[in-house]
Amino acid sequence: MNQPKHTYIAIDIAKADLEVLAAGKRVKAANTPAGFRQILGIARDLEAPLVVFEASGGYERALMEHLSGQNVPVAMISPARLRAFAGSEGVKAKTDPIDARMILRFAQEKKLAPMRIIEGKRRELADLMDRRSHLSEQLTREKTRLQKAPELLHASIRRMIHHVEKEISLIEKQIEELIAADEAMSEEAECIQSIKGMGKVNAWTLMGYLGEIHHLKRNQLVALAGLAPFNRDTGKSSKNRFISGGRAKVRKTLYMAATCAAVHNPVIKAYVQKLRQRGKPYKCAIVAAMRKLLLHVQSLLKNQPLPA
Numbered sequence: 660m661n662q663p664k665h666t667y668i669a670i671d672i673a674k675a676d677l678e679v680l681a682a683g684k685r686v687k688a689a690n691t692p693a694g695f696r697q698i699l700g701i702a703r704d705l706e707a708p709l710v711v712f713e714a715s716g717g718y719e720r721a722l723m724e725h726l727s728g729q730n731v732p733v734a735m736i737s738p739a740r741l742r743a744f745a746g747s748e749g750v751k752a753k754t755d756p757i758d759a760r761m762i763l764r765f766a767q768e769k770k771l772a773p774m775r776i777i778e779g780k781r782r783e784l785a786d787l788m789d790r791r792s793h794l795s796e797q798l799t800r801e802k803t804r805l806q807k808a809p810e811l812l813h814a815s816i817r818r819m820i821h822h823v824e825k826e827i828s829l830i831e832k833q834i835e836e837l838i839a840a841d842e843a844m845s846e847e848a849e850c851i852q853s854i855k856g857m858g859k860v861n862a863w864t865l866m867g868y869l870g871e872i873h874h875l876k877r878n879q880l881v882a883l884a885g886l887a888p889f890n891r892d893t894g895k896s897s898k899n900r901f902i903s904g905g906r907a908k909v910r911k912t913l914y915m916a917a918t919c920a921a922v923h924n925p926v927i928k929a930y931v932q933k934l935r936q937r938g939k940p941y942k943c944a945i946v947a948a949m950r951k952l953l954l955h956v957q958s959l960l961k962n963q964p965l966p967a
Contacts, residue, residue, distance in 0.1 A: 664707060665708070665709035665732075665771075665772075666681070666682065666706055666707055666709070667708075667709055667710075667711055667763055667766040667767060667771070668680070668681040668698070668701060668702060668705070668708055668709065668710045668711065669681065669711055669712070669759050669763035669766060670698070670710060670711070670712040670722070670759070670762070671712070671713065671758040671759040671762060672690065672712050672713065672715040672719045672722065673690065673715070673718065674690065674718055675689065675690055676688070676689060676690060677689070677690050677694055677698065677722070678759045679698060679701065679759070680760060680762070680763050681701055681705065681708075682705060685759065686701065690718065690721070692721075695721070695722055695725040695726070698710065698722070698726070699725075699729055699731065702726070702731045708731060708732070709732050709733070709766070709772075709773060710726055710731060710732070710733045710734070711733070711734045711735075711736060711762055711763075711765075711766040711771055712733070712734075712735060712736065712762065713735070713736050713737075713738055713741050713758070713762060714736065714737060714738055719735065723735070723776065724778075727776040727778070732773030732774075733773065733774060733776070734766070734771040734772065734773055734774050735774060736765060736766075736771075740765075741758075741761060741762065741765055744761065744764070744765045744768070745761045748761070775870070775874065777870040780837060780840075780841050780844060781866065781867060781870050783837060784834065784837060784838070784844075784863065784867040785868060787830055787833055787834050787837065787867075788834070788863055788864060788867045790830055791827060791830045791831065791834070794823055794826050794827045794830065795827065797823050798820065798823045798824065798827065801816055801819050801820045801823065802820060804816050805817070805820070834863055838863075838866075844866060847862075847866060847960060848862045848863070848866065850959050850960060851865060851866070851959075851960075853959075854920075854924070854952065854955060854956065855920060855923050855924035855925075855927075856916045856917065856919040856920025856921075856923055856924045856927060856952065857920075857956070858916070858919075860912065861912045861913075861915065861916045864908060864909060864912040865909065865912065865956065868906055868908050869883070869884065869909050871883065872956070872957050872960060873957075873960060875957075877954055877957070880953065880954070880957055881950055881953065881954070883906060883909075884906060884909045884910055884913065884949075884953055885906060885907065886910065886913070886946060886949055886950045886953065910949070913949040913952060913953055914945065914949060916952055917945050917946075917949045918945060920948060920952060921945065921948055927948050927951065927952065930944075930948060930951060931945065934947055
């Protein structure tokens with residue numbers, strides 16, 4: 660089946676402005692609802708429009724949600740991929756016009772397709788998990804400070820630790836209430852946690868950051884999670900393969916789950932032991948276990964009703 664040919668609208672996103680390149684015309688718009696409506700007008704004048712932009716640390720989110728709400732397809736590009744592509748084109752300067760042009764070139768060369776937008780309660784879950792992650796990082800920093808700080812500061816640091824722990828508890832309560840209020844999400848969380856080694860945080864992470872798990876093929880899912888091994892063969896030389904890219908938050912939670920499952924889950928434990936007996940390093944065996952866990956989760960979820 661041939662994919663539809665898109666007319667790409669490339670946008671370089673900054674905090675205040677949007678540099679838009681479409682149909683040979685360059686337009687500057689504000690990164691505000693008024694600017695979004697301007698882009699929407701451009702899209703509606705084109706045949707099969709697809710808005711493409713680089714991930715910009717959150718500045719792209721309002722635009723993405725506005726366009727998807729108006730049924731305009733969008734695609735987001737990894738900054739690392741775009742920089743590598745620009746370098747391959749001999750472009751090293753980073754100015755807004757160059758970025759807009761490179762985004763358009765990248766979309767045309769790679770024939771980008773629309774991405775699936777995570778909306779509603781799953782978007783809320785991802786936001787809450789982001790906040791939980793921020794607080795957890797802060798808690799780790801404060802605990803490290805407590806080990807190194809002079810006695811004079813211990814009381815202040817302990818107060819901060821107590822406050823952050825309380826905030827984490829409140830966020831986790833919000834997450835539990837959010838999931839409990841949605842039947843499909845509640846069943847999904849229960850299904851994931853039925854696997855030994857997969858706890859509630861693992862389930863929340865997969866549900867919030869890997870909403871496409873129901874729709875992707877096995878190889879696509881593994882690649883999206885950053886668990887697809889890359890070859891490093893050249894000539895007669897064959898080096899160890901490695902994993903790279905993908906969604907780091909998903910990969911991190913699967914690593915924690917796999918290390919736990921390698922001890923407590925009989926199936927994963929036997930699988931890891933078999934790989935170790937064949938001479939595979941521990942981390943290689945754990946990565947294989949991560950893939951096995953992820954695909955098992957997908958298999959179980961496909962037997963569950965699709966989320967609303």
